Amino acid sequence: MLGELLERRKKERERMVRYLDNLARILREKWGKVSLVLFGSYARGDFNYWSDVDVIIVSEHFRGLEFPRRGAEVCEPIDAICWTPDETTIIINKDSWKQALSQSVVIADDYNLFTNQKGTTNI
Numbered sequence: 001m002l003g004e005l006l007e008r009r010k011k012e013r014e015r016m017v018r019y020l021d022n023l024a025r026i027l028r029e030k031w032g033k034v035s036l037v038l039f040g041s042y043a044r045g046d047f048n049y050w051s052d053v054d055v056i057i058v059s060e061h062f063r064g065l066e067f068p069r070r071g072a073e074v075c076e077p078i079d080a081i082c083w084t085p086d087e088t089t090i091i092i093n094k095d096s097w098k099q100a101l102s103q104s105v106v107i108a109d110d111y112n113l114f115t116n117q118k119g120t121t122n123i
Contacts, residue, residue: 009045016042016053017105020078024108027074031061033110035088043105052079058088058111085111 017038024036040054041047055078062070063084070082083091091097092113106114 009047013042013045013047017107020053020055020107023074023078027057027059028108028110031059034059035085035109035111035113036107037101037104037109037114038107039101039104044103053077054079054081055107056081056083056088058083058085058113060084085113088113 020036020038024034027034027036035056035058037056038054039056041051042053055074057074057080059082062082067082071080074080074082088111092101101114104114109115
């Protein structure tokens with residue numbers, strides 16, 4: 001029974017990573033360069049039924065857009081934090097974000113912001 005549960009969780013995480021990989025492809029077609037990182041419970045693998053899918057999306061497309069409007073361009077089921085490359089460079093060096101990203105999955109990194117972060121996994 002536990003083995004079945006773990007296998008289902010693994011498959012659900014893999015399904016979400018494929019979904020995000022496809023989303024990164026679509027965003028690249030629309031906006032050009034993009035970085036996309038999965039973090040939180042889905043990245044760690046300890047998500048549950050009520051867990052949201054925490055993602056950082058980085059794009060020049062967000063420059064000049066009000067922060068609350070940025071995430072409206074990205075669809076459910078993800079909880080997207082949308083930053084410009086400049087904002088990301090500053091924010092990910094804060095201790096709280098270093099911790100949050102310590103076990104993350106880099107889906108796409110056209111801006112080379114996350115590939116050298118400790119604990120990140122590239123797909």
